[in-house]
Amino acid sequence: MAVPGWRFPTEVITMAQEALQLLVSMHRIVRHLRRNRTTTAMHPTQFLALMLIADEQPIRIGEIASRVPCSQPTATTTVAGLEEAGLVRREPDPVDGRATAVVLTDAGAETVEASGRQAADELAKLLSRLDDADRKLVLEAGAVLARVTDDL
Template sequence: MAPEALQLLVSMHRIVRHLRRSRTTSALHPTQFLALMLIADEQPLRIGEIANRVPCSQPTATTTVAALEEAGLVRREQDPVDGRATAVALTPAGAEMVEASGRQAAEELAKLLRRLDDADRELVLRAGVVLARIADDL
């Protein structure tokens, strides 16, 4: 299984790298892009949770959120669960960025998937569901 796992890892990195190069949000650092997408899915989120889920260090998450906030894509607000803490949520500009980025990334990936026959394309799409479960458990 080790050679297959290594092949999967290298292939995923190459595909993600290709998709990063092709997206219009290339002004965002990959960690900023991941954090923005995570915030969009689960907002509001505390910075510690962002650090755990991206994953990155707490200082990196703080710097990332500060850059996203400076760009007008997120805002800090009172945590609805613990009023002493702050959480991060999307701004309207952030929501627009997420929509545009998601659409473009899906289109770019669809181009790659069209190179496959129907059976292989279905297999890859089903694997995406399993990989999402692994990512969610990190």
């Protein structure tokens, strides 16, 4: 139940507005990268899963589902598509041989490297529009955002 006359403090409203602007800006950057094919022609969920597999391999499908994030069936379908494309393979989990882990193939590693290089080149073009101080600020913010998203 709302309390008459109560309002969010100005700093909370300002932070929410700034967070929304950050979200919009990040979305525009991702859209720009997709439009320029820097994340390959694969579905975004496949791309995120492939990058996660590259970082965390060997990794179980359940962990992929929780970290992408997506549902378990979506993770299974995503891995199946990547496997069909020859980018990943399943093998017995080294910790629990009853379970299956997913690892990159050589083609998957090449795709990750090429996509990363293309995305980095395209981001460098965007950042080159900024002066040195703003570019440094954006790169520092990127490191902070990486820490924030590590546990997502």
